[in-house]
Amino acid sequence: MPDPARNTLAIVGAGPIGLEAAIAGLDLGFDVHVFERGEVGSHPLAWGHVRMFTPWRMNLGPRSLEHLRRAGWVAPDPEAFPSGLEYAEGYLHPLARLPGLSGRVHTHAQVVHLGRRGTLKGDWIGDPRRREFPFRLLVRDPGGRESFLHACSLIDASGVYGQPNWAGDGGIPARGELYLAPQLGYHPDDVLGLKRERYAGRRTLVIGGGASGATTVTNLAALAEQAPGTAVAWATRETADTLCLPVADDPLPGRRALYERARALARGTHAAVVHIGGMRVEGFEFNSATHRYRVTLLIGEQPRVEEVDEVLVNTGFGPDDSLYRELQVHECYATRAPMKLAAALLAGGGADCLATPAFGVETLSNPEPDFYIVGHKSYGRSSNFLLETGFKQVDEVLGKLAKDQRVGAGV
Ligand SMILES: Cc1cc2nc3c(=O)[nH]c(=O)nc-3n(C[C@H](O)[C@H](O)[C@H](O)COP(=O)(O)OP(=O)(O)OC[C@H]3O[C@@H](n4cnc5c(N)ncnc54)[C@H](O)[C@@H]3O)c2cc1C
Structure with a gap:
């Protein structure tokens, strides 16, 4: 050749x-x-x-x-x-x-x-x-x-x-994550548009405190105002004080507004959004009878279980x-x-x-x-x-x- x-x-x-x-x-x-x-x-x-x-x-x-x-x-x-x-x-x-x-x-x-x-x-x-x-x-x-x-x-x-990152503690898959990955979401879904039916009136766990997670959570909060019953549990490694910190004199208005809104949501300003800060993800289970997930989070060594209809992993x-x-x-x-x-x-x-x-x-x-x-x-x-x-x-x-x-x- x-x-x-x-x-x-x-x-x-x-x-x-x-x-x-x-x-x-x-x-x-x-x-x-x-x-x-x-x-x-x-x-x-x-x-x-x-x-x-x-x-x-x-x-x-x-x-x-x-x-x-x-x-x-x-x-x-x-x-x-x-x-x-x-x-x-x-x-x-x-x-x-x-x-x-x-x-x-x-x-x-x-x-x-x-x-x-x-x-x-x-x-x-x-x-x-x-x-x-x-x-x-x-x-x-x-x-x-x-x-x-x-x-x-x-x-x-x-x-x-x-190549989205895994949700689990230490950057490796949480228990059950590899098996359930095909039915979890790993990207910032269009929850107000194309994927609206999937999230309207349902409880979603969003994992990740970066710009993608913040975008998804603010959009789900907007959806909650249009579709009763919509709720969000937002789980992040960061606490509400360290989440989406403002960039000094941020010249990008879109980013400034998103981070402000996300910090407000994490502080509990919206009835449909619960923030769970300082957590690690331990495991996922799916109940095929109820079609709901049980997600085990760890806060310190204390387990906390969230029951949700959908899971969106936005961890980069x-x-x-x-x-x-x-x-x-x-x-x-x-x-x-x-x-x-x-x-x-x-x-x-x-x-x-x-x-x-x-x-x-x-x-x-x-x-x-x-x-x-x-x-x-x-x-x-x-x-x-x-x-x-x-x-x-x-x-x-x-x-x-x-x-x-x-x-x-x-x-
Ligand atoms: C939600 C989001 C918002 C962003 N907003 C901004 C912004 O406002 N401003 C900004 O400057 N940046 C932004 N970025 C960051 C960045 O600029 C974008 O990710 C941008 O698309 C990166 O361009 P790229 O050409 O490096 O890669 P990509 O746009 O990711 O393109 C890579 C291409 O490679 C292809 N590919 C992958 N693997 C293979 C393979 N094995 N064989 C052949 N093809 C392959 C993919 O299909 C894809 O088309 C944003 C990123 C995200 C995720």
């Missing part, structure tokens, strides 16, 4: 960062192919009912915007806040349809494994000569048919939304590192992000996402040459990622790849 050309670039994931990388790659003379497991923008589509905290002007990749404008696309009001659905349909879909990307974005093409042809993970340790062996992607279509594709550069922009997301198990990637043992970037982020002491810079291409590099993890996945389990940071990462990574591969403008 002949070697692929030096300018071949494979990208995993057609989210906003994968597509910005594709456009930047085209600009620099790469032969780009994007492999996407679902639809273009399938993650923002999945949280389509959630309104973004950042306005349009912060959510558009500079290179993508330039290409779209040239094609006659009219940008939305830069100060408006799109929902996930508006973002995917109004921006990502037209972007993927641009003539330059035609035939280069392969949807329903899941990348199952990544390696290098003709060498193993343990060979040529941290040696740039690994780039003599092209990347090898095992790609599967919805019918289960598998093919191999090869490229000299590889970008993983596959996000984290597909993490990267799928099984994809690059055969590549030489140095992962952070705390966040599972690429080590150097993780260290830079941890040194920042969990600063607010708006205050977090892109730390430069060096922090994104791996022992594996020409392989980069960008976008939300580059933050591992940290939820602090912002699109603006991802667009900067793309710029830096593509510039470096073009230089290292002697491609186009970077030569």
